Amino acid sequence: MGDVKQSRRERAQETRQRMVAAAYRRFTEEGYAATPMDAIARDAGVAVQTLYFTFRTKGELLQAAYEHAVEGADRVPPHLSEWWRAAEEAPDIGTAVRLFVAGTITVFERAAPLVWAVLGDENARKSYEYNDGLRRAGYERAIAFLTAKHPLRDGLSSTRARDILLVVIGPQLYSQFTRDLAWTPQEVADWMTVAVLEQLFGVSVGDDQAE
Template structure:
């Protein structure tokens, strides 16, 4: 005799647009609270409970919407780099696509210098928190090393892109170019000129572009 007894219907997944938007708003509030507190108090002096209080949510909501403190810091870094609410892979970022589309070495470097200056404004307080956290937190130390290595790898891609224009100095290798740009687009270099010497973002961008053109192009 055939078994024609049917089981309970499969539960269909359904995501309410309203619920998704509420979750996104909560995540943005948590990240904004963490950004403000890490900048004001420092990483070590900011407990998750303080982030929850500033964001107006429960502690468990901080964990469920973003994660532990090292993940909060990672997401702050990624969103500061992308300039959006989410991490964006390097090839998909608007400024990277504009740099890749440029046809001359000078234009590529000018576009990239402007992007570095803009990103630096968003990154500065987050980078200070990361530098502090890396001294005592292994996860944050690994994150800092990861971001630095990723930046170096991206600079090698930029160097190859510049090489393809035919505008680079012939005595420089791609590694030479990548290392020079990597050192000068760092948060530490920016802090010397912008934070300590009081340069504006516009002056900093113009300086980077001019220096890179003079140093790297034939």
């Protein structure tokens, strides 16, 4: 009996993941408002009633798509991931920033297309603002562990440092570089690393191993 229940749970989880993946593809390709629920259900191979039974509203489905993009296949929030932990444990500010940027770029490769697709869509504003709030809170954690390794440059508050981080390491900027200007993710990561070290810590690339 237990195996049967487990099998049902696994099938339900697989179906849910299929619906979320279909929603992510549709939202990123066509936009949130322009995507009807029946099209997502058709792509996922389920009845539209199943889609509504699972997510209740289109907004809840969008949130699930955000989480799918940010957490990845392992469903691990960024601040609990291995790359975040490695950045926290790095011995110097240069290494910490490089690891933090590299890890964030892996998230942006999945999440930035969705952020770009819903940006400015009033129908998706609530979900966008909620998730941007999570990113803001995450960057506040990042500022805390980074400043434990090296002080911020003179006159820069932790709040302003967080604000700069939100823009410099942001999905919008990542999308502009990669989508519009044809930069590679590694080129963007290199630029972001230099920008963070210089703008937040006053550390140039040549001496980014400063204690």
